[in-house]
Amino acid sequence: MMTALLSPSTPSSPVTAAATAHSAFRLSLNPLLDRRGTVDGAWWPRTRDAAAELPALISAVDQRLGRAVLRVGLYLDAWDHIPRRIPAPGRQVRVGWFRSAEPHLITLSIAGTAPITLLVIPPGTANGPATAALTLAATGTVGVRPADILHPAGPDEGIPGRDGSASWENEGGRVTDLVPARPAAT
Known part of the structure; x- marks a missing residue:
């Protein structure tokens, strides 16, 4: 099975994994978009500047799916310069930001379909x-956490949740300091 890796300049052309090292690919999507996995694909932005990066993502997804992105949801502390809206052909795409979401995910609400969740690979x-x-991220992520997909992807210093604490706390858990064990009585 070949995963489609997409370039902003030619968003519908698949390239092989070997060719990706020298190409400008930035987006991969599960061709089935079956909504069974943790994510529907991944996006590798060049910077953390949302105003600069989101227009190319929206354009690539619009072209790949043949449907319009209507809204983007992202983790507030993972991005700089987050606009309220992004201009796109014939519309303004609304941008929402949250602190209760997974830091490595971005959600795209698409006209006529369920939202798409993409893993964000750190610039x-x-x-x-x-x-x-x-x-x-594009070949099947049932039961795989975003942090598990990113584990080999290098350092993400300063991004909350790398240690799993964000997902634990979002699920009702609480991170506490460990209490030192008492020495054994002799």
Whole structure:
């Protein structure tokens, strides 16, 4: 099974994994979009500047799916310069930001279909690990956490949830300091 890796300049042309090291790919989508996995694909932005990066993502997804992205939801602390709206052909795409979401995910509400969830690969990630994450995210992620897909994708210092605490706390758990064990009585 070949996963489609998409370039913003030619969003519908698949490229092989070997060719990706020198190409400008940034997006992979599960061709089935069956909604069974944790994510429906992955996106590898060049920067954390949402105003600069989101227009190309919206355009690529619009072209790939033949449907319009209507809304984008992202984790507030993972991005800089988040606009309220992004201009797109014939519409304004609304941008919502949240602190209760998974930091490595972005959600795209699409006209006529269920929302698409993409794994965000941190900018600056090396080509090899990014390619691996792009491929895995688009080939089946049932039961796989976003952090597990990104594990080989390099450092994400400063992004909450890398240790799983964000998902634990979002599910009702609470991270506490460990209490030192008492010495054994002799």
